[in-house]
Amino acid sequence: MRNVTRRKFLASSVLAALYGVSGAGAAQRPGQQATPWRNWSGSVVANPAGRFSPSSEHQLADFLASTHGQLRPVGAGHSFTPLVPTEGHLLVLDQLTGLLSYDSSANTACFAAGTRLSDMGAPLARIGQAAINLPDIDRQTLAGATSTATHGTGIDFKCLSGYVTELRLITPSGEVHDLTNSSEPGMFDAARVGLGALGIVTRITMQNTARYRLKQTTWVDKTSDLLKDFDRQASTHRHFELFPLVHSEYSMALATDETDEPINNPPQSPEEEAGFDLIMQGWMKVPPGVRGPLVNALAEQIEPSERVDESYKILTNVRNTRFNEMEYSVPLHNGAACLQEILETIKEQKIDVVFPLEYRYVSRDDTMLSMSSGDEDHAAISVHRVAPEDYRPYFDVIEPIFWKYGGRPHWGKIHHLGALQLSQLYPRFEEFRSIRQQLDPQGRMLNAHLRKIFGVDG
Ligand SMILES: Cc1cc2nc3c(=O)[nH]c(=O)nc-3n(C[C@H](O)[C@H](O)[C@H](O)COP(=O)(O)OP(=O)(O)OC[C@H]3O[C@@H](n4cnc5c(N)ncnc54)[C@H](O)[C@@H]3O)c2cc1C
Known part of the structure; x- marks a missing residue:
């Protein structure tokens, strides 16, 4: 347990009063307008009720130790599930x-946990390092990305959580835990994917x-x-993935490998950047029944393309079109059948969707969740x-197709499962549930979504 000095306690009390989180209800100050x-x-x-953005880990720990209201940590807000909402305070x-x-x-x-993935590539390159792998975009914070x-x-x-070797967790009571595989293995396995339910990760x-x-080659072929x-391509290339084009027989394939070739990754023109949005808007105007034949005809004319750059610039993309997403991970041997059933269902039920x-x-790992x-x-998928x-x-x-194939939902993407499933x-x-109960017995970090996930009444 941290020692809270009188001076720090007073400072924290001022903070608590300022931020209105000394009571369980995290009352707002009269006249204060909450920003949605x-x-x-x-x-x-x-x-x-408000936002608290600590300037140091000490300030955060003191704040947590001296207040009692509801809290939710937020990263870049790129999750589609309601992990973040609270009527208490957001910790930013x-x-x-x-x-x-x-x-x-x-x-x-070691990075401070609020660092965006987009702010890690260049500093790592300067010290001769690079992330082993990255997601499709890099706007997330490191803590937000690993937490889901x-x-x-x-x-x-x-x-990403599988590559965390150490993290600092400050619990809702202000205790500081430096977790590794050897120091507190159970808590380490839980906190690497903690959904912001165990405390605040600070580093x-x-x-x-x-x-x-990396060199990335993109082409279009029959799904x-x-x-x-797929299995041969996935074991031949460092990275391999598909973007199946709905209502059509085709997919876009991306194969990515290490290379010594010179950089060749011209910046996209504004027209190209806007291209995806325009294509989406255009496709939405085409009746679903006509889209398939049109995509099929176009797909055969698309030339393969290549680009070469630093790994972190090739692995991540800019996504300007706002969307909502559901993603489940199914055991590898069920992957192709599950994907095919989804594609057939979209076609048979004539679901009016254009997004690939x-x-x-994704390889197995030893985290809990x-x-x-x-x-x-x-x-x-x-x-x-x-x-x-x-x-x-x-x-x-x-969603029921994912369930049929033993799918587990991405914590940051839309799903409807509760504690039982x-x-x-x-x-x-x-x-995980018992570690959560041990670290946050008052349920300060829980909101309605997390109560459903962990089966906590409230
Ligand atoms: C356009 C787009 C593309 C995406 N691509 C991918 C992809 O390729 N692969 C993939 O797997 N996912 C992807 N996602 C999902 C995204 O990576 C996750 O939802 C991720 O958790 C978002 O990170 P964030 O920083 O925005 O965190 P938030 O969404 O703000 O928060 C996520 C969780 O982290 C917790 N949290 C945040 N900070 C802390 C902290 N300091 N301590 C403890 N808990 C904390 C929050 O409480 C919450 O539970 C994508 C999302 C979008 C919008």
Whole structure:
């Protein structure tokens, strides 16, 4: 337990009074207007009593130790599920950012947890390191991304949480835990994918690799052929993934490998950047029955393309079109069948959707709650719907298909599972629940969504 000095206690009390979190209800000051919070897609909105952005870990620990109200940590707000909303206070780590230390011989680096993934690539390159893998975009914070087991693609690559070697967790009572595989292994396995339910993560050390360059080749081919060949491609290339084009017979394939070739990655023109939005808008005007034949005809004319750059610039993309997403990870051997059933269902039910699916492989890991935790590698399959269109009718048809194939939902993407089903999908679910109860007996970090997930009355 941290020692709270009288001076610090007084300072914290002032903070508590200022931020109105000394009572369980986290009362707002009279006349104070709460600023609404919304996630990236605009589908999740909250009215927190206020926001607290600590300038140091000490300030955060003192704040937690001297207040009692409801709290939720927020990263970049890129989750589609209501993990963040609270009527209490949001904890924002936008002052706790940047590279803190590194070890060149072990290729590890410690970042403050509020650092955006987009602010890690260049500093890592300067010290000769690079992330082993990255997700599709890099706007997330490191703590936000690891807290939901954010992943990229690659049969040999774990989600980001699988590469955390050490993290600092400050519990709701202000206790500071420096967690590693050897110091407090149970808590470490839980906190690497903690959903912001165990406390506030303030620093994370990642296992990296030596800086490397990647070449990415993109082409379009028949989905059935690509799926037949997927395992061979996935084991041949460092990264391999598909974007199946709905209502058509085709998918876009992306194969990515290490290279020494010179950089060749011209910046996109504004027209190209706007291109995806325009294509989406254009396709939405085409009746669903006509889209398939049109895509099929166009697909055959698309030339393969290549680009080469630093790994972190190739692995991540800019996504300007706002959408909502559901993603489940199914055991690898079920991947192709699950994807095909989803594609057939969209076609048969003439679901009016234009957004491609995404099909990726993720390696197993030893965290408690990552979607690929345990003994099996997984295939991650995503469906998307452009925001602000109502995603529910579409996702409600697709979600039972994921369940049929033993899918585990991405914590940051839309799903409807509660504690009963989740406890059957995760062998260490009970262990996580008991660690959560131990670290946050008052349930300060819980909101309605987390109560449902962990089966806590409230
Ligand atoms: C356009 C887009 C593309 C995406 N691509 C991918 C992808 O390729 N692969 C993938 O797996 N996911 C992807 N995602 C999902 C995204 O990576 C996750 O939802 C991620 O958790 C978002 O990170 P964030 O920083 O925005 O965190 P938030 O969404 O703000 O928070 C996520 C969780 O982290 C917790 N949290 C945040 N900070 C802390 C902290 N300091 N301490 C403790 N808990 C904390 C929050 O309480 C919450 O539970 C994508 C999302 C979008 C919008």
